[in-house]
Structure formats: C-alpha cells, structure tokens
Amino acid sequence: MKNIILLVSILGLAACGDNLNGLRPDAREHQDGPPGPDAPPGQPDADTTPDADTGTSTVTVAAGACPGTPDHTLAAVSGMAWQFDGGASTQVQTITIAAGENIEFTTTGMHNFASVLQTGSLSWRSGDPVSGGQTACLTFTAAGGPAAFHCEVHAIMTGTLTVTP
Ligand SMILES: [Cu+2]
Numbered sequence: 001m002k003n004i005i006l007l008v009s010i011l012g013l014a015a016c017g018d019n020l021n022g023l024r025p026d027a028r029e030h031q032d033g034p035p036g037p038d039a040p041p042g043q044p045d046a047d048t049t050p051d052a053d054t055g056t057s058t059v060t061v062a063a064g065a066c067p068g069t070p071d072h073t074l075a076a077v078s079g080m081a082w083q084f085d086g087g088a089s090t091q092v093q094t095i096t097i098a099a100g101e102n103i104e105f106t107t108t109g110m111h112n113f114a115s116v117l118q119t120g121s122l123s124w125r126s127g128d129p130v131s132g133g134q135t136a137c138l139t140f141t142a143a144g145g146p147a148a149f150h151c152e153v154h155a156i157m158t159g160t161l162t163v164t165p
Helices: 002-023
Strands: 059-063 072-077 081-084 092-098 102-107 134-140 144-150 158-164
Touching (some): 072 092, 081 092
Parallel strands (some): 072 102, 092 158
Antiparallel strands (some): 059 134, 072 081, 102 134, 144 158
C-alpha cells in the first residue's frame, strides 16, 4: 500500500511538471502584443510574425537646410543614385546613424527620400518629388530600424536606414 501511494505521488508530480511546461512562455513569442496561446512543449507557437509597428513617427522633417552643420548629408544625384556623407554614388545605400542626429537631404532633380512604410515609429518623407529639387532636414530622434527607404519616383533608388541608440 505504501508503494502505491509513493507511485501516485510521483505520477502526480510528473503531470504537474508538464502543466508548468505548457505555461512557460515560448522564446519566439513577441513581447509587444498580447501573448498568443502557447503550443504544446516542443512545438513552435503559431504566432511567430512580428507585430505591426503602430507607433507614431519619431522622425521630424523640416523644409530647408539643417541649422548649423548637419550631422549627415544625403544627396539624390544624377544617375538615379544616392550619395551619403559625400561618399560613393550608389543606387542602393545602407545608412547607419545615431539617435538624435539629423540628415540634410538635397537634390536638384525630381527625387525624394522616404521610408517605404509610411506608418510606424521609423517613417518619414522628405517631401513631394518636384522638378527643381528640394532640401529638407530630417531628425531621427529615436533608435530603430533597419527601415527600408526609397525615392518614390525611381524604384531602383532604395536603401536601408538604421538608427542606433
Ligand atoms: Cu529618384
């Protein structure tokens, strides 16, 4: 009889352990939304897609040159290319700046500088592309990205921008 009681206790503890496993959060579950239901232990959760960024933009855009000396410069130049901080002209740019820094965007052609996603915390638009060009000062106040950007007129002018803390 004593042995049976011991066996029941062990089985009870094992079942308890399983239940706790089921309640343990899965590492793949995203933290910024309500938790989805956990799949059984050892199986991936159904909710593995990132939640949409519904935050308001942290990028301020002002027409004209940045006050003083800009932290960075981005020019849309002939050949449908970007030139960042005076470097090589390329149609695809990978840009990394620090939070709080600004980028002075200039072009004399019909280009603009805009995030592909026009919603979310890292979204921006330098202005409408107009013949004759534009100058705008964009200040990236918070870390984020990488965010895809493009010129809205030329599909081959693309890039990604990362804002480090
Ligand atoms: Cu363009």
